[in-house]
Amino acid sequence: MLLKHFHLALAAFSYFPTAFGKLQTCKGRDLPAIEVFGLEIVDITAKEHHDYEDWTPFPLFPGPKKAIDFCNFTITYTHPGQNDHINVYIWLPMNDTWDGRFVAQGGGGWAAGFDMALAPSVARGYAVAITDAGHTFYSDPARQPNADWLLASPGNLNWALFQDFAGRALDDLPKIAKQVIKGFYGEPPKYSYWHGCSTGGRQGLMSAQRYPGNYQGIVAAAPAINWAEMAVAGLWPHIVMRRLGYYPPSCELEAIFAADVEACDELDGVKDGIIAAPGLCTFDAKTVVGRPFDCEGDSRKISAEAAEIANEAWKGPFKGDRRLWFGMPHGTPFSVAGPWGPPSGLASTECDENNQNCKSRFFAVSTSWIGNVVRRVKSVDLSGMDEEEFYRTLRLSVNEFASVMSTNDPDLSDFGAAGGKMITWHGLADQLIPVNGTSSYYEKVLALDAEARSYYRYFEAPGVQHCFGGIGAAPTAVLDQIIKWVEQGIAPETLAAATVPAPGPPDAAPVVKHRPLCPYPLVSAYVGGDLSESSSFECAESFDVKKWHTEL
Numbered sequence: 001m002l003l004k005h006f007h008l009a010l011a012a013f014s015y016f017p018t019a020f021g022k023l024q025t026c027k028g029r030d031l032p033a034i035e036v037f038g039l040e041i042v043d044i045t046a047k048e049h050h051d052y053e054d055w056t057p058f059p060l061f062p063g064p065k066k067a068i069d070f071c072n073f074t075i076t077y078t079h080p081g082q083n084d085h086i087n088v089y090i091w092l093p094m095n096d097t098w099d100g101r102f103v104a105q106g107g108g109g110w111a112a113g114f115d116m117a118l119a120p121s122v123a124r125g126y127a128v129a130i131t132d133a134g135h136t137f138y139s140d141p142a143r144q145p146n147a148d149w150l151l152a153s154p155g156n157l158n159w160a161l162f163q164d165f166a167g168r169a170l171d172d173l174p175k176i177a178k179q180v181i182k183g184f185y186g187e188p189p190k191y192s193y194w195h196g197c198s199t200g201g202r203q204g205l206m207s208a209q210r211y212p213g214n215y216q217g218i219v220a221a222a223p224a225i226n227w228a229e230m231a232v233a234g235l236w237p238h239i240v241m242r243r244l245g246y247y248p249p250s251c252e253l254e255a256i257f258a259a260d261v262e263a264c265d266e267l268d269g270v271k272d273g274i275i276a277a278p279g280l281c282t283f284d285a286k287t288v289v290g291r292p293f294d295c296e297g298d299s300r301k302i303s304a305e306a307a308e309i310a311n312e313a314w315k316g317p318f319k320g321d322r323r324l325w326f327g328m329p330h331g332t333p334f335s336v337a338g339p340w341g342p343p344s345g346l347a348s349t350e351c352d353e354n355n356q357n358c359k360s361r362f363f364a365v366s367t368s369w370i371g372n373v374v375r376r377v378k379s380v381d382l383s384g385m386d387e388e389e390f391y392r393t394l395r396l397s398v399n400e401f402a403s404v405m406s407t408n409d410p411d412l413s414d415f416g417a418a419g420g421k422m423i424t425w426h427g428l429a430d431q432l433i434p435v436n437g438t439s440s441y442y443e444k445v446l447a448l449d450a451e452a453r454s455y456y457r458y459f460e461a462p463g464v465q466h467c468f469g470g471i472g473a474a475p476t477a478v479l480d481q482i483i484k485w486v487e488q489g490i491a492p493e494t495l496a497a498a499t500v501p502a503p504g505p506p507d508a509a510p511v512v513k514h515r516p517l518c519p520y521p522l523v524s525a526y527v528g529g530d531l532s533e534s535s536s537f538e539c540a541e542s543f544d545v546k547k548w549h550t551e552l
């Protein structure tokens with residue numbers, strides 16, 4: 001008896017009370033029971049880390065590189081009867097370094113979350129959480145193109161895991177994390193945020209549309225919105241390649257891209273290698289057929305087939321006169337060399353070492369979506385897909401899965417009424433998710449609620465590729481700006497942006513340019529001065545500076 005009391009007393013003194021008035025004990029058994037309707041906790045592990053430095057900042061998750069102290073909670077749970085097994089990873093800053101905020105970080109591709117998002121968030125002082133939604137993810141995005149975990153068996157989907165990934169696990173994540181945070185610090189987070197790009201953007205929109213009370217602030221960047229359409233429609237350039245029996249090497253498409261930029265660069269009033277006004281660009285690639293270009297030392301000429309493929313990629317899929325989906329805006333690269341994995345882009349090809357005998361390199365998410373989900377097979381070869389099969393697959397994908405995956409409900413009234421604020425930005429040169437799916441969604445939101453700008457703002461980033469990369473200026477402080485909007489009521493009139501060197505070899509690093517990004521449909525127009533300074537640009541209704549200056 002005595003001995004027991006002695007131990008308890010020792011235990012109590014060995015932890016320093018924090019500013020939040022509670023002993024921070026990094027022990028699963030010290031947490032109160034986690035209660036969320038419909039789920040059952042299977043396991044809790046906790047590990048204390050001090051002076052943890054084993055992490056690298058990443059463009060999507062910037063944080064000051066420094067040693068961090070945190071408690072690493074992992075909560076494993078199931079939805080009884082569903083046979084799933086989901087891990088939520090929660091890192092909580094120790095020693096009073098918590099700033100009272102909770103930030104949930106999103107994933108990419110088929111990953112519901114990236115573990116590389118955790119450390120940078122702790123370094124910023126946030127309590128941070130991610131979910132794996134019940135399937136393995138890899139911290140290296142290049143390693144996760146497959147979705148065969150979605151198959152219960154050949155021919156049968158694992159609907160429970162599918163719904164976990166699509167939505168359910170996204171509702172569980174903040175509910176669990178907030179209870180762990182309260183248990184650890186003795187008080188709940190003062191503010192809760194979602195931050196994600198690509199799949200992370202889709203997850204942010206899903207949270208706003210279906211689970212509106214979970215976050216006060218959401219950053220949903222380059223969202224993989226309209227998934228059921230987008231994941232199939234993105235194959236269009238390859239369908240055209242197959243029809244023409246011609247697969248252009250990337251050097252040929254790069255030559256067309258260069259001609260496109262040359263023709264339309266200045267429509268936005270600035271010659272900077274960026275097409276910021278793709279809607280005004282009427283460049284026809286047929287006009288450069290026969291033009292010589294250099295293919296890694298080999299002198300070639302632009303072919304009529306490659307020109308048609310480029311034109312079709314810009315136009316997007318049509319069936320007769322009916323637009324089925326959007327194309328890539330002018331100024332979007334057809335393929336981008338990957339910092340880690342293979343090149344990515346909607347018209348990417350792979351060839352032999354002489355840039356001959358090329359074939360389609362399909363967007364991995366499209367291949368796995370059509371194979372593992374729409375057709376429910378382990379792997380699929382799409383190289384034989386013709387127009388008719390493409391149309392049929394697109395229809396099937398939408399009819400069967402849009403309500404599970406597509407996150408394009410324009411009714412955000414519950415989110416707005418709950419006081420939520422949301423920012424979406426999207427790179428105009430996004431080589432994987434054409435920006436127009438996002439702008440058309442935003443227009444539907446505004447059509448339904450003319451006041452939606454008071455809680456949801458959308459910004460386009462000229463010259464920026466998927467989530468990062470490209471010579472255009474990408475948002476540099478979007479998480480800080482959503483925090484300011486939520487906590488101080490200061491809505492973002494512009495997003496601060498700068499050209500961020502892409503991850504990878506330093507020779508890829510372009511000159512740093514600063515630009516304000518403007519809320520859609522306003523554009524960032526040049527008004528004079530140094531091209532690399534934000535102050536040389538103003539938000540305007542059009543790039544025609546002379547016109548709107550006289551009207552003022």
Ligand SMILES: *[C@@H]1O[C@H](CO)[C@@H](O)[C@H](O)[C@H]1NC(C)=O
Pocket residue numbers: 045046047072073074
């Ligand atoms: C955090 O805990 C989980 C589960 O125990 C473990 O897999 C992971 O490696 C831990 N993270 C670190 C940085 O130790």
Ligand SMILES: *[C@@H]1O[C@H](CO)[C@@H](O)[C@H](O)[C@H]1NC(C)=O
Pocket residue numbers: 016050069094095
């Ligand atoms: C945080 O607290 C732990 C245990 O109380 C201690 O070992 C560690 O040195 C502290 N770290 C900092 C940065 O104060």
Ligand SMILES: *[C@@H]1O[C@H](CO)[C@@H](O)[C@H](O)[C@H]1NC(C)=O
Pocket residue numbers: 277278279280326329428435436439460
């Ligand atoms: C696609 O979006 C760009 C950028 O907002 C715009 O200029 C263009 O007109 C849009 N195209 C279509 C077909 O809507």
